[in-house]
Amino acid sequence: MSEAGRQQGVSIAVVGATGAVGExxxxxxxxxxxxxxxxxxxASKRSAGRKIRIGGVEREVLEARPEAFEGVDIVFFAATGAxxxxxxxxxxxxxxxxxxxxxxxxxxxxxxxxxxEVNAFAxxxxxxxxxxxxxxxxGVVMALxxxxxRAGLRSVVVTTLQAASGAGRPGVEELVRQRADxxxxxxxxxEVFATPLAGNVVPLCEDLLVNGYSTEELKLVNETRKILGxxxxxxxxxxxxxxxxxxxxxxxxxxxEVEIPVVDVMTAMSAFPGVVxxxxxGSSRFPTPFDVAGSDQVWVGRVxxxxxxDRLWLWEVSDNLRKGAATxxxxxxxxxxxxxxxxxxxxx
Amino acid sequence: MSEAGRQQGVSIAVVGATGAVGExxxxxxxxxxxxxxxxxxxASKRSAGRKIRIGGVEREVLEARPEAFEGVDIVFFAATGAxxxxxxxxxxxxxxxxxxxxxxxxxxxxxxxxxxEVNAFAxxxxxxxxxxxxxxxxGVVMALxxxxxRAGLRSVVVTTLQAASGAGRPGVEELVRQRADxxxxxxxxxEVFATPLAGNVVPLCEDLLVNGYSTEELKLVNETRKILGxxxxxxxxxxxxxxxxxxxxxxxxxxxEVEIPVVDVMTAMSAFPGVVxxxxxGSSRFPTPFDVAGSDQVWVGRVxxxxxxDRLWLWEVSDNLRKGAATxxxxxxxxxxxxxxxxxxxxx
Numbered sequence: 109m110s111e112a113g114r115q116q117g118v119s120i121a122v123v124g125a126t127g128a129v130g131e132x133x134x135x136x137x138x139x140x141x142x143x144x145x146x147x148x149x150x151a152s153k154r155s156a157g158r159k160i161r162i163g164g165v166e167r168e169v170l171e172a173r174p175e176a177f178e179g180v181d182i183v184f185f186a187a188t189g190a191x192x193x194x195x196x197x198x199x200x201x202x203x204x205x206x207x208x209x210x211x212x213x214x215x216x217x218x219x220x221x222x223x224x225e226v227n228a229f230a231x232x233x234x235x236x237x238x239x240x241x242x243x244x245x246x247g248v249v250m251a252l253x254x255x256x257x258r259a260g261l262r263s264v265v266v267t268t269l270q271a272a273s274g275a276g277r278p279g280v281e282e283l284v285r286q287r288a289d290x291x292x293x294x295x296x297x298x299e300v301f302a303t304p305l306a307g308n309v310v311p312l313c314e315d316l317l318v319n320g321y322s323t324e325e326l327k328l329v330n331e332t333r334k335i336l337g338x339x340x341x342x343x344x345x346x347x348x349x350x351x352x353x354x355x356x357x358x359x360x361x362x363x364x365e366v367e368i369p370v371v372d373v374m375t376a377m378s379a380f381p382g383v384v385x386x387x388x389x390g391s392s393r394f395p396t397p398f399d400v401a402g403s404d405q406v407w408v409g410r411v412x413x414x415x416x417x418d419r420l421w422l423w424e425v426s427d428n429l430r431k432g433a434a435t436x437x438x439x440x441x442x443x444x445x446x447x448x449x450x451x452x453x454x455x456x
Numbered sequence: 457m458s459e460a461g462r463q464q465g466v467s468i469a470v471v472g473a474t475g476a477v478g479e480x481x482x483x484x485x486x487x488x489x490x491x492x493x494x495x496x497x498x499a500s501k502r503s504a505g506r507k508i509r510i511g512g513v514e515r516e517v518l519e520a521r522p523e524a525f526e527g528v529d530i531v532f533f534a535a536t537g538a539x540x541x542x543x544x545x546x547x548x549x550x551x552x553x554x555x556x557x558x559x560x561x562x563x564x565x566x567x568x569x570x571x572x573e574v575n576a577f578a579x580x581x582x583x584x585x586x587x588x589x590x591x592x593x594x595g596v597v598m599a600l601x602x603x604x605x606r607a608g609l610r611s612v613v614v615t616t617l618q619a620a621s622g623a624g625r626p627g628v629e630e631l632v633r634q635r636a637d638x639x640x641x642x643x644x645x646x647e648v649f650a651t652p653l654a655g656n657v658v659p660l661c662e663d664l665l666v667n668g669y670s671t672e673e674l675k676l677v678n679e680t681r682k683i684l685g686x687x688x689x690x691x692x693x694x695x696x697x698x699x700x701x702x703x704x705x706x707x708x709x710x711x712x713e714v715e716i717p718v719v720d721v722m723t724a725m726s727a728f729p730g731v732v733x734x735x736x737x738g739s740s741r742f743p744t745p746f747d748v749a750g751s752d753q754v755w756v757g758r759v760x761x762x763x764x765x766d767r768l769w770l771w772e773v774s775d776n777l778r779k780g781a782a783t784x785x786x787x788x789x790x791x792x793x794x795x796x797x798x799x800x801x802x803x804x
Contacts, residue, residue: 265613265692265709267615267694267707269617269657269696269698287635287639288639291635291636291639302740302742303744303746303747304746307699307700307701307746308700308744308745308746309617309698309700309705309744309745310744311705311707311742311744311757311758311771312736312740312742312758316736316737316740318737318738319760320718320736320737320758320759320760320761321760321763329763342762342763342764342765343763344613344709344762344763344765344767344769346615346707346709346758346769346771348617348705348707350617350657350698350699351655351698351699351700352655352656352657352699353655357657357659357696359615359659359694359696361613361692361694370668388660388664388668389664389666389668390666392650392660392664394650394659394660396651396656396657396658396659397656397657398651398652398655398656399651409659410659410660410668410694411668412667412668412669413668414690414692415669415677415690415691415692416690417690417692419692421692421694423659423694
C-alpha cells in the first residue's frame with residue numbers, strides 16, 4: 109500500500125451498491141483492509157434511497173449523479189453499461205479514477221483492461237478510466253498467463269460452464285425459484301435466462317448475434333487477446349450456462365508455442381500469484397465451483413497433455429463475484445496505490 | 457423389419473432389467489413395436505425376485521444364469537461389465553446374439569461397435585456379441601458422421617456435460633437427495649460421484665487414471681475412432697458431470713479435411729437420420745437436456761464457423777438413457793432383422 113494511501117485514506121464511491129457485485133465489493137474492501145477514508149454507496153435512481161449495511165453500519169444508498177463524485181478518489185462502477193457510459197466521464201471530470209466492471213469501456217484503446225497479476229503495468233497509461241474484465245475472462249487469462257510466460261501461446265480452445273450469478277442477483281433468484289418450482293411439479297418460468305436453467309444446461313450466455321456467436325463469447329475472445337497483449341491469438345470459445353449459484357468453470361485446451369512438460373506447467377501455475385493448482389493424480393483432488401466459491405484465487409486442476417499433440421488440457425474455476433468481479437476491481441485499486449498512480453496533491 | 461422377424465417373433469432376454477437403462481429398454485421395445493415373441497427380464501442374483509411391470513403386466517425378474525438364455529434369440533445386457541464378461545459368452549454358446557451396453561467388449565477387435573445410422577454395416581461381421589457404445593459416444597459420433605461424410609474429419613475437440621443418470625439410477629437418486637439436503641441446509645454426501653453434484657459441476661466422470669485422464673474420456677476417444685473407422689483421429693476430450701437428471705450435452709470443435717460452408721453442414725445434419733438440427737439465428741432455438749429428454753434423436757445446434765479457422769463449432773444433446781443406451785440397443789436389434797442376420801432355421 110502506498111504511503112499516500114495509508115496516511116490520508118482514499119475516498120471511494122461505489123455505483124451499483126445494491127447489486128450482487130456491489131455487495132461483495134464492500135466485503136472485499138473490508139477483508140483486504142483497503143485504506144478507505146470514506147465509502148459512498150451509489151445506485152441508479154430506481155435503487156436510490158434503499159438501506160444497505162457496510163461493515164455493520166446501515167447506510168442510505170444515494171443516487172449516482174455527477175455531483176455525487178465530488179471529492180472522490182476512486183469510483184467503482186458495478187452497475188449497468190448505460191450508467192457507466194453516462195457517468196464515468198463525469199467522475200473523471202471531477203478528478204476521480206474510475207474502475208469499471210461493465211462492458212462499456214473494455215475495448216476502448218485508451219482504457220487499460222487489467223487483471224493485476226497479469227498486466228498491472230497497463231495501469232500506467234490510464235487516462236482516468238480503467239476497465240475490469242468480464243468475469244469469465246478473468247479466470248481464463250489467469251490460467252493462460254503462466255503458460256504464456258513459460259512457453260508462449262499459439263492457440264486456445266475454451267468451453268465455459270458459467271454460474272447463474274454471472275447474470276447478477278436476478279439470475280440467482282431465478283435459478284432458486286426454478287428449482288423450487290420443479291421440486292413442486294410446477295413448470296418453471298425463464299426470464300433472465302433463455303430457457304429454464306434448473307436441472308438443465310443452456311448453451312447461451314447473454315445475447316445471440318447474427319454471426320452465430322453470443323456477446324459473451326466475443327467478449328471472452330477480445331478481452332483475452334487485449335489483456336495478454338496477443339491481438340491475433342486464436343481463441344475458440346463456446347459459453348454455456350450451468351445451474352450453479354456461484355463459480356465459473358472452463359475447460360481449456362492450450363497450444364503453447366514451444367513444447368512444455370506437464371510438470372513445468374504445474375510448477376509455473378503453482379508459482380503464479382493468485383492461482384491455486386490442485387494435483388489430482390493419486391488424490392482425485394480437483395476444484396469445483398462449490399468448493400471455490402468465496403475464494404479470491406483462481407483454481408486450476410486436471411492439467412494433462414493432450415493425447416497425440418503437444419497441447420495441454422486445463423480445468424479452471426473461480427468465484428465470478430470475487431476474483432471475476434469485486435476482488436479484481438479492488439486489486440486494481442490496490443495496484444494504483446502501489447504504483448503511486450493515485451497520489452494526492454502534496455503527497456509523495 | 458424382416459419377414460422372418462415379423463412372422464415368427466423374436467425371443468428376447470434383458471439382463472439388468474431392474475436398472476435405469478433396463479426400464480427404458482422395455483419402454484422403447486414397446487414404443488417401436490419390436491416384434492418380440494417373448495421377453496425375459498433377468499438381473500444379478502441380488503436383484504432377482506423383484507417384480508417389475510413390462511407393458512402393463514407385472515413380471516418377476518429371474519436370475520441371469522447361463523440356463524436362462526436357452527431358446528433366446530437376442531440378449532440385451534444393460535448391467536455391470538462383470539455380468540457381461542461372465543455371461544455374454546454363455547448366451548452366445550446357447551445360440552443367442554448378445555447386444556451389450558457395458559464397456560466389456562467394445563474395443564474387442566472381433567466385436568462390432570455399432571450406432572446403426574453410422575455403421576450398421578459393421579454388424580455383418582458379428583460373431584455373436586455386438587457392443588453398443590458409451591452413452592456419451594453415441595451423441596458425439598452422430599454429430600460427427602454427417603460432417604465426416606461431407607468433408608472428412610481431421611480432428612475434434614470435445615467437452616462433455618454429462619447427466620447424473622449416466623451413473624445409472626443411483627446417480628439420479630444421489631443428485632435428488634443432495635438437492636434436498638442443500639435446500640434444507642444439510643451438508644450433502646457424495647457416494648456415487650467424486651464430490652457433491654447438486655448446484656455444482658464436477659470435472660470427473662468415472663475414475664481418474666495415472667495419465668491424468670478419466671476412464672470415461674478414454675472410452676470416448678477410442679470408441680469414436682472405432683465407430684467412425686478413423687483409428688488415428690485426434691480426439692481431444694474433457695468429460696464433466698453436471699447436475700442434470702437426463703441428457704448428455706457436448707461442445708464440439710470439428711476440423712474437417714476440406715473447408716465446408718456452414719450452410720452445407722446444416723444441410724448435411726438435417727438430412728442425417730436420427731439428427732435434429734435447430735437453427736438458432738433469429739430464433740434463439742437451441743437444444744437443452746431438459747427439452748431433449750425423452751427424445752430418441754440426437755439434437756444439434758449452435759452450428760458456426762470458428763473465428764479465424766475453418767473449424768466448426770457444434771452443440772450436441774441427446775437422451776443418454778434412450779439414444780445413448782436403450783434406443784441404440786433396440787436399433788441394433790432392428791438392424792439385425794433388416795439385414796437378415798437373425799434368421800431362424802427354415803426362414804428367409
